[in-house]
Amino acid sequence: MKKNILIIHTGGTISMHVNEETGAVVPDDINPLTRESEKLQKFANTTEIDAFNLPSPHMTPDHMLQLRTIIMNTLDHNTFDGVVITHGTDTLEETAYFLELTLNTSIPIILTGAMRSSNELGSDGIYNLVAAIRVASEDKAHGQGVLVVMNDEIHAAANVTKTSTSNVATFQSPQYGPIGLITVSTIHFHHSAIFREYVEVQQLTKRVAMLKTYAGMDADIVEAISLADYDGVVIEGLGQGNVPPSIVPGIKKLLANGIPVVVVSRCFNGIAQGVYGYVGGGKMLEDLGAIYTTGINGQKARLKLLVALNQVDCSIDLPAFFHSN
C-alpha cells in the first residue's frame, strides 16, 4: 500500500533553474518541483508544502527550528508515514544534523537536494526526490534517525558531509560510509545509525562561533571572539586537535570567562583527542578545560553546542554530551 509522505520544500538548487541569458543558477518564483507533483503520486500519496525558498547559504538555525516545529506539528496529527525535505546542498548536512538532535520520532525524516538545477542537462533533482520518497516509505527506515538520500545512497545525518563542490556524488560519510543504497527495485540498509540523542529546544538565544586553525594563525582572531558576545566556541584544530601556540592565551581567556570551548579536527577522518602536551597540544588544551568531541565535523559540533546551550532544562553535562557520539 502506498504511504502518506509529507514533502517540505526549503529551496536550494533542486528548486532553481539556469537563466539562459546570464548563465547564473537562480531561484524560481514558482518551485519547478511542483510541475512534477503528479509523477510523485506513483510512489506515495504526497502532500507538498513550501516552507521556504532559500538558497541554503541563507539558512539559519532559526529556519531549522521552524522546520522542526512544522514537522512536530504534523507528527502530532499522525497523518504522515514519513517526511521528505528538499534543501540546498551547501548546508544540507547542518539542517539534517540539527533535526537529528532535536526531533524525537521514529518516522523516517529524509533530506535530499540536487547538484544540477531543474533545466540543466542531467538534472538530478527529481531523481533524488523520488529516491527520498521511496526511502521515506520504507519500513526499514523507521528508527534510523534523520537520513540524507542523494545519488542512490543513504547517509546518517551525523556522519554525512558535502565533499565536492559540483560532483553529483558529493555527499559522503568519511570513515563510516553510507548506511544504505538504492537500486531500481530495492532499498537496502546494510548498516544502522548507531547512536541517537535527543535534546529539547524551543528557542535559540545563545550564540556559538567557529574558528578554523592554520599554521601561523594570529592571536587577535580568538581575542576578538573572546571580546564579542559568544556563549560557546568551536575550534577546528589541526591533526588530533592541536592549535598554534599564538591562540592559547585567547582560549585560556574564553575558558576563564566560562565560555565552553569544543575542539574538533580539521581532518575529515579520525577522532580529535588530547594527546600532545606541547603548548597548544590537545592534552594541554584538555587539561585547561577544552572539550574534545568524537568524530563530528566543525559545523556539526557547532550545532551540537548551540543545541546544548539552548536546551530547555539546561541539564546537559557538556563533556559527556560531546563524548557520546
Ligand SMILES: NC(=O)C[C@H](N)C(=O)O
Ligand atoms: N546544490 C545546491 O543546492 C547548492 C546551492 N548553492 C544551495 O545550497 O542552495
